[in-house]
Amino acid sequence: MTEINFLHNNSQDQTFLLLGFQGLYSYRFLVFTIFIIVYILILCGNVLIILVIVSNGLLHSPMYFFLSNLSLLEIVCTTEIIPVMLQIILRNGTRLSLSGCLIQLYLFGTFFATESFLLTVMSYDRYLAICRPLHYSSIMHFRFCCYLVLASWTSSFLMMSVVIGFLSQQDYCRQINTIDHFFCDLVPVLGLSCSDTTKVKMAIYLLSPLSVLIPFMFISVTYVSIIRSVLNIQSVIGKKKAFSTCSSHLTVVCIYYITLYMVYVVPTNGSSLQVKILSLLYTVITPMLNPFIYSLNNREIKAGIKLSLNWKIKREKVPK
Template identity: 45%
Template sequence: MEDEYEWEKNGVLVGRIVLNQSGPIEFVFQVFSATPKFQALLFCFFFFLYVMILCGNTAIVWVVFTHSSLHTPMYFFLSNLSFLEICYTTTLVPLMLSNIFDNRKPISLAGCGIQMFFFVTLGGTDCFLLAVMAYDRYVAICHPLHYTLIMTQKLCIQMVAGCLCLALFLALNLTALVFTLPFCGYHRVIKHFFCDVPPVLRLACADTRIPQAVVYVVSIFLLTIPFLLISITYVFITNTILHIRSAEGRQRAFSTCSSHLTVVLIQYGCCSLVYFRPPSSSTEDEDKLLALVYTFVTPLLNPIIYTLRNKDVKNALKKVVTSTR
């Protein structure tokens, strides 16, 4: 038995999907546009951004790993952040690119659950790691004499491992809860470009109030608590910087924090708009646009911001370029 689903935009038919009702549960993505010329343009644009994300973040990981001058806690966390961005975008973008041209390509229930699990795990680890990076800046600026005693290699590794384990725990429980819900009929068409939590919850043919409440709780752990910790940390950092007598010293201290703050505001701002808004006040198109920001913009800006505003990374990259000539 097959069920046909059509969707329109401004009264014009832009897509048609046929779902097999008798087979295993599958989802189909309604990505962007059914116009061939526009599809080709979108594919080239997103593929270019994806390549830039891979190149930029890989460069940071490689430079930090190969230059002993960058073997410090700050750059250790930065290289881990870049590695997370590589894994994070690779979880989402290749499948999205394949669906730009073929809107009928399905994803299995298990495949959708796996993608959601890795997305939440890597995104959550990213958020926790940003809070850890704020703590690193706090110790470096507010307690510079004790920095090397506090931020030991063992502690840095434990912090990164803790971020990953906590994110794994939250992602596993959230994904398991979402995919215990029943999905039936044409409600298996995901109006998104990946298996994000809100669009998948909209497809469930059951009461989603409890899963939605769990989403809010998980979002508090992943977004609100780390953001509050970052905010408190920067209150102490700002107070310390303002007491620095030399203008040059204040400028250097601010410059080490401005890059991190820029990434934090973009990341937490967009994610909060998606996961804290009630379902009735949000639309699929709005969620899709915001998801594009934390799927492409943030991972692309990370290497750009940290290289353009960081003299140590720029000098290391220059050495690499000059040595290859």
Template identity: 50%
Template sequence: MGMELALQDQNYTAVTEFLLVGFQLIHTVKILVFILFLLIYIVIITGNTLIIVLVSTCHQLQSAMYFFLSHLSSSEMVFTTSIVPKMLQVIASEGATISIPGCLFQFCLVSTSGGAECFLLAVMSYDRYLAICNPLHYPTIMDLKLRLHLVICSWMLGGSVAIIITTTLISNLQLCGQKLIDHFFCDFTPILELSCSDTSTVQMVVFLLCIPAILIPFMFIVATYVSIIITIRRIQSSTGRQKAFSTCSSHLAVVSTYYGTMMTLYMTPSRGFLLKVNKVLSLLYTVVTPMLNPIIYSLKNQEIQTALWTCIYNMLGKEHLHE
């Protein structure tokens, strides 16, 4: 069938590209929204790049927690970069076309990085569980080999789910000459709106795939945090309890915002007028959450702040020596 979504009924014209209509804003608001999202995108790229560089270069950030955090930042950069530049074009041009292969590639890239982030968040909760609930055996269990295996599995699982979902869309979606996507990127629910055939099977397949990709990692995170909270409550000193909780509070805040919007969007697919709600929720997890993540981790993490100031001090010191 190829990448072009062929139509079974010859009375319809084959669709070779989609038109993303975006937000349909008036001209004055459009400029402000464009500048706002451009600034947010710059913050996302700068913040996550900074985390990756600090973790890669600073010896005090070589623990498993920061290793996983750097991969989380990488997934968010891939995630937002696959969406925001096209979204900015849609806002600036008041709509923009995207080819069928480009649309499916974007959806696959978003699904891969988004799925990887779900598994990485679960991996990070497992790391905190071992560190707090089993501290004596933590160094031997969470060695470099296990870290690499967990990261590789997270990316592979995210990618495999994305490929299966994309293949399902290609093989089951029958268009009726429609090409307007009422969204700012090629997301699942807006694409389904273009189909004139029954999409219940596709929705069911995607829903079932979301169980291992979204729900199971989320349930695993909940289970680990139940154990973590029980362990923290058993700590005698209030200082010890506060220190133990501070190591996972940032992760817990990120999990709450990310999984909340993800499950609302993909575990309960909506059609019709609820697409407007879908668009707003999509903004939360595609733009707002990736912007908040580096801010949350940097503001609430003393080690990252110390590493940042140390790097700045070293850079200034080297420049002073050269002078």
């Protein structure tokens, strides 16, 4: 990875040793194969959703525009984490430069916050569709959707720039800093600093509610309104149809915040293995499950996949 220009000159040659899964080295080829398969499933599942949405005109709506951005986010996020993790598995650990570690942390934090914002935007979209259907088309036009997505990405990049800016000014006590993890996460990197971390922690305490707590509260409020509106629908079929439009998103939101709570709130009693297993939930398992959740619980996505497959079969049968 290239060096970033805001690092101290005397820290350029410092490295971070990622230990990864030390106890599984004897089974490294099996573990490597499993994660390669998982990575392929993540790429194929999310790319398939993007292609189906782009190629099917019936899916050119705000909800699926946000979903395609979420799938793109899952692709780039796992691509930033899993290849390094595969290298760690084969080598029983790997080294990253200080700048490389901070770049990985910067990208991971940005993608993590962007997912929170995109899930919030998607909940607002479902709120308007179910609770304010007469105003939906006038509010959720394409330009406004683009602004929401752009704001999600831009705000995440800016917030992480502040954190990394303070973090890059820290002094690290050792030339080789050991991290018992499979990627450069904020807590272990900050724990290796031997200088005053007040500014970094203050930035984290101020920015974390903006990227996690406030979006969670907004999503909760919108879904309370959605559930009330669905319960007021007289027809049973109408209730099922209304709930089906947001069930996939609600499932993904629950998985996202439950894993977030388990990783960063539930005490781990100092167990590095427990931290790694919980970290795998939101870095690997959740991105793999999301395409299945949206495809299995969504009639339009399943219909789009079938339509794309039928079009491909018919095209292959056409004589050349």
